[in-house]
Amino acid sequence: MSKFEIIKHIHYGKCNDVFISRDSKGNKYAVKRFYKSELEKTKCYTNRQGKLVRKDWLEDFKRSLEIQLMVDDDSCIRCHAVFGIDLSKEVPVIEDEIELVFDFAECGSLMDLESFDVPIVEFPKKVVKCIAKDVLQALHYLSTINVAHRDVKPNNIFMNKHGRSKLGDFGESDLMTKDGKVRGSKGSYYYLAPEVFELNNDEKDGSAIDMWALGVTLWILYFRRFPFSPNNSMYESMEEVQNFNFKKEIEVLKRSYEGSGEEWDEDFVDLLGKILENDPNLRIKPKEALNHPSLSDVDYEVARLFCLKNQKSPL
Template sequence: MTAGGEEALRREYVIGDEIGRGRFGTVRRCYAAATGAPFALKSTPKAPLRALEADPLDLALAEQEPKVHLLVSAPPPASRHVVALHAAFEDADAVHLVLDLCEGGDLFSLVSAGPLPEPEAADLAAQLADALAGCHRRGVAHRDVKPDNLFFDASGALRLGDFGSAGWFGDGCPMTGLVGTPYYVAPEVVAGKEYTEKVDVWSAGVVLYVMLSGTVPFYGATAGEIFEAVLRGNLRFPPRAFAGVSPEAKDLMRRMLCKDVSRRFSAEQVLRHPWIVSRGGSAAVAC
């Protein structure tokens, strides 16, 4: 991480308008001073995080985000479908991350308009699986895979971003802690157990379910009710929502949303599933 904080940042980048706001910080457009190349600048003030004495996990995750994101961005790139970290600056007041600029919106906006055709869903699922496989090869689990964290770049390619909840599992390091978003979190996370990178595959399976049906597989009116539904893991395909969805697509979702972690697919296995291959998803990853 680059020392010098915002002063050093402003020497190297011209900071522009705000384009997003998250739980703890803001995202602004910025430009490399030397070349004019556009980037996104994520700035996280430290003061709000230090105030979270009741939830030290948030502070720990925020402090490790630059290191984990750099790990999945370092050359050779883990995957072209990961939002890359180009530079990081830190001082006593804040952490600033210079990231790829994705101006094509996010998957949440796309699926909010309704279910996607199978070829499009397979294409996007393949790109997501490629991103996860690249992260997992480097010992990093994203732990908050959801449509809101999947962005489109200028070429229309899907990019996995926001590594603020990511965890390191390399060298056999166990992961614990209730991290993620209720609708998308894996049952072993909710159960308070140690878990593996396959929690990302579960979340990706929920994303695929949403892309094909416009609904979530495990629903509740409160976070507690959602967690109960996730723990039951009773996966169903209501006829009204899945009338036109192929058996092959349902087979893949069953393998991704499998409560038995030993039988749940890995990201690499998702890429090799016949539905992904036959629908052209794999070709999209290679482009």
């Protein structure tokens, strides 16, 4: 880490800490420091017989890191350097601390939903449209390199001082098959697509799964409310998501807007409906969504001014 100077500690976590760092030219980065001992603990669980089972955390870490290093587009948070682990060896060399150096986003993630609180700041609807366009660009890019993010949510979307949003945290990501398929259930269950809850082990369209998660995210940011009950158990969420009726829910919302003076954008609601399509085969693709009329008037200057006002760090 001699090339990067740590200048501020901005996040304390169980398995990792996050710092703001600076290189010799004064460029700022986010450094995520993982602790090997804590990573090992996260892969321990007790089975039905009461025995402690130890899974190989390294395989998951290697997979996510290899995918993160593949990602090279302005729409995503990129990893610029890795310290403490050498994947080039047949048996990886691992130090007690592993550090990854990422793009630094001055405004941080869009919001912290761990406790399902409302956003810390209210996102103007014009800013939400900027976010939508940027993340759609990220999802389109990922589809071209056969990567499914698998955990699209407000926590994993970051904004920089220029008002641009970037998709980050590829810890749950998967490489898709040649025809764009993934298997299994991953990510935060509140954002899982209806098809993921189906009781079969069939392969699913990875990009379509990410699109649904983006739809839930945009609903939360745009309407400042949740499309599903945030306090549901996973099984309750499964039922609610599979029975979700976009047109019905939108009609209820639209009535609540009448007389409120709040803006109602029919074009954007139309796009949202195409993203939150229950049938993954009919769900709009990222590239098609980028050309939707609702995103033709996106104004990044509005987003830049919003970020200037809400920038977390003065550094």
